[in-house]
Amino acid sequence: MKKPIASLAVWLALSSGAAFGQSVLTPVATTSHKGSLLIFPLITVDPTFATDTVIQISSDSPASAVHILCTYVNELNGRVNFGFDMAPNQTVTWEVGTSNGNDIAAGAFPVWVGSPSYANGSVYRGELVCFATDTVASQQISFNHLLGTATVLSGLPTASGPSTGPKTAFSYGAWSFVARDDFGNPTGDGLAVGAPGRLLLTGGGLGTYDACPALNTASFMPIGATVGDLTVLDNRMSVVSCNQDLRQDFALHPTKLQFTVRTAFEESFDAGWECVNNVETVRLDAGNSALTNPSNFYVSTTKTASARLEAAGVSSDRCSGPTENVGLLGLMISVVGINDQTADQVVAKPMTTVGSSQGLTNNGQQSGFVYWDPGRNP
Numbered sequence: 001m002k003k004p005i006a007s008l009a010v011w012l013a014l015s016s017g018a019a020f021g022q023s024v025l026t027p028v029a030t031t032s033h034k035g036s037l038l039i040f041p042l043i044t045v046d047p048t049f050a051t052d053t054v055i056q057i058s059s060d061s062p063a064s065a066v067h068i069l070c071t072y073v074n075e076l077n078g079r080v081n082f083g084f085d086m087a088p089n090q091t092v093t094w095e096v097g098t099s100n101g102n103d104i105a106a107g108a109f110p111v112w113v114g115s116p117s118y119a120n121g122s123v124y125r126g127e128l129v130c131f132a133t134d135t136v137a138s139q140q141i142s143f144n145h146l147l148g149t150a151t152v153l154s155g156l157p158t159a160s161g162p163s164t165g166p167k168t169a170f171s172y173g174a175w176s177f178v179a180r181d182d183f184g185n186p187t188g189d190g191l192a193v194g195a196p197g198r199l200l201l202t203g204g205g206l207g208t209y210d211a212c213p214a215l216n217t218a219s220f221m222p223i224g225a226t227v228g229d230l231t232v233l234d235n236r237m238s239v240v241s242c243n244q245d246l247r248q249d250f251a252l253h254p255t256k257l258q259f260t261v262r263t264a265f266e267e268s269f270d271a272g273w274e275c276v277n278n279v280e281t282v283r284l285d286a287g288n289s290a291l292t293n294p295s296n297f298y299v300s301t302t303k304t305a306s307a308r309l310e311a312a313g314v315s316s317d318r319c320s321g322p323t324e325n326v327g328l329l330g331l332m333i334s335v336v337g338i339n340d341q342t343a344d345q346v347v348a349k350p351m352t353t354v355g356s357s358q359g360l361t362n363n364g365q366q367s368g369f370v371y372w373d374p375g376r377n378p
Contacts, residue, residue, distance in 0.1 A: 026203040027184055029210040029329070031350040034060065035176035036141070037131040037199060037209055037370065038148040041331045042172070042238035042281065042348075043072065045097040045109050046124035052097040054151040055106075057130060059086050061145040064189050068146075069137050069372070070130040071246045072096075072107065075121025075280050077114030079246070081376075082107030083137055096128075116252055118277040119320075120290055127240050127279040128174075129370065131199065138374045139196045141179075142187040148174030154346065168346045175329045175350070177201060177209040201242055201327070201368030212242030212327025212368045215312035216351035220332060222261075223285055223298045225305035233343055234335040235284040235297060237351075241313060242327035244278060244370040253278055255313035255326045261296050264304035271296040271309070275319035281333075284309075311351070327368050 029035070044051045059066060069083045084104040086092060094101025096109050111123045128150075132143035155167035178186050179193045182205040187193070194200055194207040203211035216239070221232040243253035259271040272293030274282055282288065284297040295301050313326035330351035338344045 025184075027178065027180060027210045028203065028213055029175050029177045029201070031173035031175055033176055033178065034144055034147050035210070036143050036146060036179040036193065037177035037201075038129070038146055038174040039177075039240060039244075039329055040128040040130075040148060040150045040174045041240045041279070041329050042125070042150065042152065042333075043096055043109065043128050044125045044152060045111070046122065048124075049154050050156045051124075051152065051154045052095055052156055054093065054095050054153065055128065056091060056093045056149045056151075057086070058091040058147045059089065059143075059145045060147070061088050061143070061189065063088055064143070064145075066132050066141075066143045066145075066189075067135050067137060068130050069133045070107070070128060071372070072109050072126060072128055073244075073246070073279055074110050074112075074114075074123045074126035075277060076112075076117050076123050077250070077252070077277070078110035078112040078123055078126075079114055079250075080107040080110045081246070083133075085135075118252065118254065120275075121277060121280050125238075125281055129244060129246060130174075131370070134190075136375075139192050140194070140199055140372075141189075142191045142193050143189055144178050144186040145189075146176070148176070150174065152346075152348070166343055166345070168344075170333075170346055170348045172331055172348050172350055179209050180205070182206045196374040197247075197372050199370035199372075201370065212329065214327055215310055216328050216330035217308060217310045218330070218332040218349065218351040219306065219308050220334065221299075221305055222302045222307055225299040225302075227305050229339050231337040231341060232334050233337055233341065236281055236333045237284060237309075237311065238281045238331040238333060239276065239279070239311065240329045241276075241278045241324075242329065242368045243324060246370060246372040248373055248376065250371075252321075253324055253326065254319065254321065255323050256316040256319055257282060257328075258312045258314050258316075259284075259296075260310040261302065262308045262310070263302045264306050269293075269296045269301070273316070273318070275316075275323065309351075325367060 094106040151171040261271040333348040
């Protein structure tokens, strides 16, 4: 009797991964937990729509202070680095467009074209990446106490007077990555996480952060759909690649966004694709000339007022240059009318994770990383 019991014990240990000190399930970043790395996929200071963005970052550590290093990257690869210290249990808040904040001096959002640049996008939109480092910004560290929220405002007053557009606002939670040990547990405060300047987003154990989602999904109403008093007038998706190069001598990591739409009739559409940079807001409508098959995002095609969108970052020869298989961090945004066809409000929600990017590779490089320059940053 002892032999079968021993064999069963070994089988259970191997199945759970306990024999190797690893979890079967790869931990994946979400917008609902704390972490050591935060990524905000949409920052906008676009004067065309009189927009601005307010950032809040909180630490719930009751005892430890921490240094935070942040980088803005716009859609044409202009970038700015800045850093600040946080006291225990502190929350810092600032307005991106004016750099006005409480107790910190945030950098100005970069409204210029970087080099190398990219064909699509706007210098007034982009992303924010923030993570914990040691006090001299020479090494990324574990500090799994950080939460982030962005509030996007539109219809603000301009230099020429009040805005004529609707006044709207929406908030979303930053994507959060936990620094973990070999058993999948969050690591203790202040420990080095991997080699300096290389944050690995693979969920691969000690020295790595949570993996990126392999693809994103979200329920949505196609353009023109009406349910009760709500009509959808426009949809868009803000997305960032999980291959992030924040170094001064950075490399581009474009991908092809591949969309699939699934309707309430259990039908699916190969809904088209668009070649994108590391960060971009993609309009899912006929006004976007870079998007193939935009009609698949309209209720006239889906025939249902509810649907689900899937987005994956894939390598493809359809784009003008090299593209990569990448994990994605997405935000779904809808412009809606209430009781009529007027744009009354903008609503947004982070997309849901599907799988992990742990298995995605690009020329031998595992997908999911943040590179930065230790010692060059504030």
